[in-house]
Amino acid sequence: MHIVVCVKQVPDTKIIKMNPKTNTMDRSSAPAIMNPYDVYAVEEAVRIKEKYGGTISVLSMGPPPAVSTLKKCVEMGADDTYLISDRRFAGADTLATSYALAEALKKISSEKGEIDLVITGKQTIDGDTGQVGPGIARRLDIPPLTFVQKIKEIDLGNRKISVHRKREDGYEVVESELPCLLAVESGINEPRYAPLPNMIKAARHEPVVWSVDDLEDIDITKLGLKGSPTIVGKVWAPPKSEGAEMIEGSTDEVVARIVDLVMERKELFQDKEVQPS
Amino acid sequence: MDEKFDVIVVGAGPAGTACAYELAKAGLKVIMFERGEYPGSKNVMGGVLYRKQMEEIIPEFWKEAPLERPVVEQRFWMMDEESMVTMGYKGLEWAKEPYNNFTVLRAKFDQWFAQKAVEQGALLINETVVEACIVEDNRVVGVRTDRPDGDVYADVVVLADGVNSLLAKQLGFHKEWRPDEVALAVMEVLKLPSEKIEDRFNLEPDQGCTIEMFGDVTKGILGTAFLYTNKESVNIGVGTTLSGLMKAKIRPYDLLEYVKNHPMVKPLLEGNESQEYAAHLIPEGGYNSIPKIVGNGVVVVGDAAHLVNAIHREGSNMAMASGRMAAETIITAREVNDFSENMLDSYRVRLMDSFVGQDLKKYKDTTHTFEHHPQYFKEYIPMLNRAAGQMFTVDGTPKKQKQKEILRSMTENRGKLGVLQDLYRAWKVMK
Numbered sequence: 001m002h003i004v005v006c007v008k009q010v011p012d013t014k015i016i017k018m019n020p021k022t023n024t025m026d027r028s029s030a031p032a033i034m035n036p037y038d039v040y041a042v043e044e045a046v047r048i049k050e051k052y053g054g055t056i057s058v059l060s061m062g063p064p065p066a067v068s069t070l071k072k073c074v075e076m077g078a079d080d081t082y083l084i085s086d087r088r089f090a091g092a093d094t095l096a097t098s099y100a101l102a103e104a105l106k107k108i109s110s111e112k113g114e115i116d117l118v119i120t121g122k123q124t125i126d127g128d129t130g131q132v133g134p135g136i137a138r139r140l141d142i143p144p145l146t147f148v149q150k151i152k153e154i155d156l157g158n159r160k161i162s163v164h165r166k167r168e169d170g171y172e173v174v175e176s177e178l179p180c181l182l183a184v185e186s187g188i189n190e191p192r193y194a195p196l197p198n199m200i201k202a203a204r205h206e207p208v209v210w211s212v213d214d215l216e217d218i219d220i221t222k223l224g225l226k227g228s229p230t231i232v233g234k235v236w237a238p239p240k241s242e243g244a245e246m247i248e249g250s251t252d253e254v255v256a257r258i259v260d261l262v263m264e265r266k267e268l269f270q271d272k273e274v275q276p277s
Numbered sequence: 278m279d280e281k282f283d284v285i286v287v288g289a290g291p292a293g294t295a296c297a298y299e300l301a302k303a304g305l306k307v308i309m310f311e312r313g314e315y316p317g318s319k320n321v322m323g324g325v326l327y328r329k330q331m332e333e334i335i336p337e338f339w340k341e342a343p344l345e346r347p348v349v350e351q352r353f354w355m356m357d358e359e360s361m362v363t364m365g366y367k368g369l370e371w372a373k374e375p376y377n378n379f380t381v382l383r384a385k386f387d388q389w390f391a392q393k394a395v396e397q398g399a400l401l402i403n404e405t406v407v408e409a410c411i412v413e414d415n416r417v418v419g420v421r422t423d424r425p426d427g428d429v430y431a432d433v434v435v436l437a438d439g440v441n442s443l444l445a446k447q448l449g450f451h452k453e454w455r456p457d458e459v460a461l462a463v464m465e466v467l468k469l470p471s472e473k474i475e476d477r478f479n480l481e482p483d484q485g486c487t488i489e490m491f492g493d494v495t496k497g498i499l500g501t502a503f504l505y506t507n508k509e510s511v512n513i514g515v516g517t518t519l520s521g522l523m524k525a526k527i528r529p530y531d532l533l534e535y536v537k538n539h540p541m542v543k544p545l546l547e548g549n550e551s552q553e554y555a556a557h558l559i560p561e562g563g564y565n566s567i568p569k570i571v572g573n574g575v576v577v578v579g580d581a582a583h584l585v586n587a588i589h590r591e592g593s594n595m596a597m598a599s600g601r602m603a604a605e606t607i608i609t610a611r612e613v614n615d616f617s618e619n620m621l622d623s624y625r626v627r628l629m630d631s632f633v634g635q636d637l638k639k640y641k642d643t644t645h646t647f648e649h650h651p652q653y654f655k656e657y658i659p660m661l662n663r664a665a666g667q668m669f670t671v672d673g674t675p676k677k678q679k680q681k682e683i684l685r686s687m688t689e690n691r692g693k694l695g696v697l698q699d700l701y702r703a704w705k706v707m708k
Contacts, residue, residue: 195425196405200280200308203400 001054001156003045003117004108005078006101006136007038009062009069010126018237025126034069037121039076041184043191044151045119046077052154055079057112059104061089061097067207074202075194081207082108088212091225094127098135099222103215105140117161118181122147130183137181145176146183154178282308282431284607285420286399287407287444289316289391291593292579293437295334295600298390301397303608308400308429309391310407310422317387321557323464324505324512325487326381327594334601335393337375343389345380345507346485347372350478354541356492357662361541372484380485380505380512382466410434410444410575416616417448417574432616433607434575437600440558442581450577451568456520457648458562460500460587463529464514465537467549471509477545478506489590492658494536498525499648501590502536504545510552511545513537516559518648529556561587564634564641571625573618576603584633588640588707595633602627643706652691652699660687 009032016030045056058073058081060066070081084104092100109115118137123130130146137144149171150164162175166185194202212218221227247257262269286297289311297309313319325348331338339347349372352365371377395401411419411428419430436444440459445451471482478486490502500517515529515536522529536542560566560583567584570577578584579596586595606624610616628634647653664683668676688696 193424196402196422196427196429197280199402199405199424200400203402 001048001052001116001154002057002109002113003048003054003119004057004059004105004115005038005041005045005073006118006120006133007042007058007060007069007073008035008124008126009033009060009066010035010124013125020237023235023237032065032068034072035121035124035126037123037125037184037186039121039191040186040188041119041121041182042073042076042078043189044182044184045117046192047189048117048151048154049077052156054116055112057082057108059084059101059108061085061092061100061104064209067209070207071202071205074205075198076192077194077198080112081205083207083209084211084215085209086211086213088220088224091228092223093228093230094129094131094135095229096223096225096227098132098139099227100215100218101132102136102139103218104210105136107210107215114179116159116178118142118179120181120183122183122185133181133183140179140181143176143180144183145174145180147185148182149185149188151182151188280429282306282400282429283611284308284433284435285429285431286310286435286437287420288312288437288439288579288581289394289401289403290320290387290437290439290579290596291390292581292596292600293435294387294390294394295597296435296437296578296604297399297600298334298394298397299601299604300607301394301399303604304398305608305611307394307398308402308431309394310405310420311391311401311403312406313403315388315403316391316401317384320383320387321462321464321555322383322593323462323503323514323516323590324380324382324507325378325590326386327378327591328376330594330597330601332375334597339374339376339379341389343381343385345382346480346483347376348378348380348487348505349480349484350486352486352488354488354490354492354494355658355661356490356494356539356541357659358493359540360662360666361492362661362665367486372481380487380507382507382510407438407444409447410436412448415573417572420444432574432611433621435600435603435607436575436577436581437579437596438581440560440580440583442577445568445570445577445581448572448575450570450572451583454558454560454562454566456523457518457645458560458566458583459519460516460559460561461519461522461529461556462514462516462559463533463554463556464503464512465533465551465555466507466510466512466553467546468510468552469546469549473548474506474509474511480506490536490542492654492662494539494542495521495654496525496527496532496535497651497655498522498527498532499644499651499654503590504542511549513542513546518561518644519558521648559587559592560585561644563587563644564637565645567637570628571618571621574616574621576606576621576624578603582628584628584637586636586640587644589636591636598631598633599628602631639708640706646702646706650699650702653703656690657699 011027011030012033017026019026056078058078061084120133134144147166148163149166152162154161159178164171247254283305284307286293286309297307300307350367355362406423407420409421410417417434485506488504494502498517498521502515505512515532570582578599584595585592603624610620
């Protein structure tokens with residue numbers, strides 16, 4: 001079984017600063033980390049391999065420092081890693097990204113062997129779109145299974161997989177043929193603490209790096225900024241919430257003040273009519 | 278795990294990295310463990326890197342290492358509450374190659390240095406804690422990490438695991454440090470625009486300065502405060518003996534706030550933005566506190582070996598020198614395939630014969646003397662300030678009379694003999 005996981009190195013958006021003038025992320029203000037949702041995707045691949053056997057490849061697109069994210073994947077148990085890195089990929093939206101990744105997946109498939117399963121995280125924390133996984137599936141003409149919270153079973157003989165897809169009111173059980181693409185939820189597993197032999201393997205690991213020229217038959221007009229029809233209308237940082245009021249005094253005074261405040265703004269605490277979804 | 282290495286280095290600070298670099302360069306199979314996310318992420322020092330010992334490992338490192346500013350001026354401030362007596366040296370020969378020393382930010386520098394060791398062939402494993410040495414037949418043969426399947430074996434284990442060195446302690450090489458053997462340093466990195474730094478400290482863009490502060494800034498506790506200029510930030514901190522802090526019942530961060538708000542310091546920091554806060558123990562027990570540093574299949578380097586010269590605020594350079602000497606010894610030991618304590622002891626001998634051992638021996642009684650006789654910091658520095666203040670105040674009093682009064686006030690408390698005794702004692706431990 002050949003599993004390929006697609007991962008991305010992202011700035012840590014928990015601590016990133018926004019440039020107040022241009023309203024863009026100041027990427028130098030935050031360390032680059034592996035997209036947290038992708039960690040679950042890699043871990044799930046390792047669990048599938050442990051149960052059903054096979055090999056795990058990891059693919060990423062990004063600048064050369066993304067190598068460190070690929071090495072992290074080897075620490076977790078990946079076998080081979082591939083980075084497509086070229087200035088001509090830069091500035092890609094989800095359409096151009098999924099195109100480039102799909103082309104690289106075709107090359108991995110022809111060089112290392114037919115791909116049975118592609119796994120991605122549910123979304124990345126820098127763009128939060130969740131579009132790249134389904135985009136890859138569409139281009140490879142395989143079924144996309146999103147919101148996957150559990151892999152129920154893989155039937156290698158009949159080349160079938162059944163998974164639990166998360167819904168607001170529970171989950172649905174979906175069966176698909178292989179190959180297919182899974183976008184997995186963060187609760188699907190608990191990523192492991194990497195064993196030492198994997199750490200040593202990762203320290204020695206060198207990812208395969210491909211430029212645009214290494215991908216045969218690629219349409220350069222579909223890459224990077226040129227291949228990206230998305231227009232960002234406006235980006236702004238969420239407004240800072242109003243300062244809290246500190247209530248001080250004796251217990252009785254504080255309680256009296258709280259009661260006053262609640263009574264003043266009681267509309268906040270009334271039931272609102274909820275539209276059925 | 279079956280794989281065996283020639284050497285395991287525990288800790289990727291200056292000592293461990295220097296050692297791993299030299300070993301890998303000589304073709305040995307080296308694995309280095311770092312508990313932090315990356316080398317430097319957990320390492321703390323005031324911020325002065327000495328050129329000489331670094332250059333002995335990587336010649337002309339200043340051409341590529343991430344350094345902040347070459348230090349062209351060293352100032353010393355003897356401070357009272359609202360005054361200070363200063364001295365210092367500024368020399369522009371320090372602004373040119375090969376320089377004298379540099380300010381650095383450890384998170385950047387250590388990462389770079391460790392990468393150089395990796396380029397030589399050392400294997401660096403981050404985010405991994407070494408929990409114990411594996412001992413067989415009274416010989417260290419490997420280490421146990423906190424990772425699954427985490428044992429790894431080698432001919433020699435180098436303990437560069439820092440001031441607390443739990444591993445050396447487990448081996449019985451040393452006990453818990455006494456509060457008077459360690460200093461507690463707290464520091465902050467404060468962001469300031471480079472032009473402000475250059476204006477306030479009278480520097481050109483590629484020059485830096487260091488200020489060491491004594492007296493009132495530590496509220497008379499044995500220790501120093503410091504202020505070092507980086508490119509776009511300053512490091513400010515204060516380090517005092519742990520015993521002194523305990524006795525004075527002062528919390529270290531309160532002391533740092535006191536330093537930052539001292540009237541002599543405050544204007545220099547105006548408009549800063551706090552970037553980082555760190556605290557660390559410094560092994561300052563000196564020569565008498567050096568523990569056992571060699572055993573069968575094991576050597577101890579850097580802070581773990583208690584190699585810090587508190588008087589000249591040198592530590593990282595001694596760490597690097599010790600790492601390099603340990604590597605040289607291991608390389609020789611490997612030629613004869615003998616990793617016994619007897620063989621590895623030549624590291625200790627080499628270390629003690631070098632500037633490291635000699636300097637530590639020279640000052641072996643200094644800190645203890647100053648700790649037991651607090652008058653040096655508590656009385657003489659304020660006295661010096663009063664004397665200078667009186668002498669330079671023009672108030673119509675004849676100078677001769679001023680001198681008399683100064684001399685009288687200086688001997689008032691301790692008597693002429695007492696002052697002479699104090700002077701002699703200080704000279705004896707510093708000579």
